[in-house]
Amino acid sequence: MSDGDGTNIIELENVDKFFGAFQALKNISLSVKKGERIVVCGPSGSGKSTLIRCINRLEEHDNGKIVVNGHELTSDVKDINAVRREVGMVFQNFNLFPHLTVIGNLMLAPKLVRKSSKSEARDTAMKYLERVKIPEQADKWPSQLSGGQQQRVAIARALCMNPEVMLFDEPTSALDPEMISEVLDVMTDLAQEGMTMIVVTHEMGFARSVADSVVFMDAGEIVEMNPPKEFFDNPKNERTKLFLSQILTH
């Protein structure tokens, strides 16, 4: 599974993460190739959010090695910011900056981090706003948008930094049902354009149609990892079978 010769854009080796006495991640090893789409699923508390938050160091892993796009994650500040420039993240609660307009949200990081000029940042921002199909909302405040629109803005905001990898932490869990598909559509388009993505989600339809691999996590461990057809039609592990039976029966 692990490829060692540099075509892996993300590599986790024997990663542990503790919160006090509680172990959230147990000996996690995972490789992600460029252009790969990984969906991570599992019950709450299984460590799936912790896993992707370790990748852009919003959480610090305690043991093991994490390498992202050639940078190893250590406590060296330069490295952390270098990683974060290349890795975009979309949060469950959108986390749009309330005191900035939509376009302000998109332009902030490119101006400060990539030192883009105002006009460059604006052009990039409008380009991605069109990508997520809401260019007319550019001058509105986030609070004036619906949940689905806000999440699309959040995706555009991450894309403005031209990341190599996009991490999604339960992007549709906080949305009303009728808005879920507009966000999933954007994510599907992104996948089809070749973006490397790791998505933590319960949306199994999305997993089936978009993912290259589906990872099932439980109690801090990776229990099973397979392409979607194998994963859904032929789960190998008892725990996977149990989880699938619980979420697929409605």
Add this chain to the structure above:
Amino acid sequence: MEAVTGWWDDFFWGSLVVVELFVVALFLTILFGLIGAAAKLSKSRVAHSIASAYTIVFRGTPEILVLLLFYFGSAVTLTAIAQVIDPEIKFVDIPPFWAGSLAIALIVGSYATETFRGAFLGVDPGQVEAARALGVSNLQTFIYVRIPAMWRLALPPFGNHMLSLIKDTALIAIIGLEETLFVAEQAIGTTGKPFTMYIVVGAIYLGFSTIITLSVMVLERYANRHLEIAR
């Protein structure tokens, strides 16, 4: 520091006066605060207006002004009344202790009004409904359901009111009350060391503030104990 020896017992008695002041004023503050909150929450427009005027006036006026107005105003009035009875009387006043505690209780009471009002509004109406549905009377609901719930919410800001109260007691020295500042002034008269003496006063008040803060922390933990266990 040796300058302070010989004055320790005077400072002690002065501190005792501060404690007495605080206790009296605290009781009055809670009283005024509850009455004010009740007035603001009531349906009566008159009560509401009076309470509003009360909070606006006493929150917007310097404490020292309230104190002086109270003390000298009442003295002038009382003296005028007394002179009608006995023209020989030159000056009648309300003892500074009572004038002072009443004044600062009115001031902090105006802040407490807002705190209690907010806390009452914050009580879960579901709990009140449940009590009434069980047949508990209005008065009993008020005492056994509303007040405990209200206190839990009011405690943190009320802790701050208590701190304001203890610090405001220092102002009463200005109308002649013989507490710690008064002792300090006498001590300065004989020792000529104003810095030392006022630092002692400061330290005494810091001690009182600390006791109050710690007590509030203990009370908060007690009031929230049913939430801790649920974790």
Add this chain to the structure above:
Amino acid sequence: MSFDFALIVDSIPKMLMGIGLTFQLLFLSAALGLALAIILLLMRISGRWYLAAPTMVYIYIFRGTPILVQIFIIYYGLPQLEFVRDSIFWPILREPFGCAIVALTLNTGAYVSEILRGGVLGVDRGLKEAGAALGLSATHRFIYITSPIAIRLCLPAYSNDVISLMKSTALASTITLLDMMGIARTIVAETYAPYEIFISVMVIYLVLTWFIQRSFGWIEKRMSRHVKSEA
């Protein structure tokens, strides 16, 4: 017992002469106090114990002792210390105005830094994480994300503190300064008319309070354009 309106009409202009001093005390202390508060805040949240610990002690002392005592220590007490008399600050500390400003600034600085800290703590963690995920440095996050939101959050508490500061300026009258309160006390001492004079000056203070509240209300409104009001 009559209400001497002529006296009021005569005295108001005199008291308003003190308003200049009141304003100077207020604005100067507010500005310097805010600057001090920002420095204290940065020290407090720096994460370095040798910066945070002294700050916490400072805040604890200045919030735990009465401001009157702080004023007395600075005005009456500091001259006792030789190194103060020899220092470059002596020209300021020798004057009652300088002492009042120093005392008010040090006091309000402590309170405002805690208010600012409350604002900073109130900023949603997720927003800071989003900033971090985008690659923004800690400094950038603090300036562009945390600060604007924190300022809006602490405006109500800050406006209350400015009003408290205004009320504290009246204490300058205890160290011989002739602000509005000082003039009022002088007139009362001459005329024995506490009601007329003190009530008049109270009205002036209430107008000032109202004005400060309106100004902050306007600022809050402008800063909250982006916040959706709960329907």
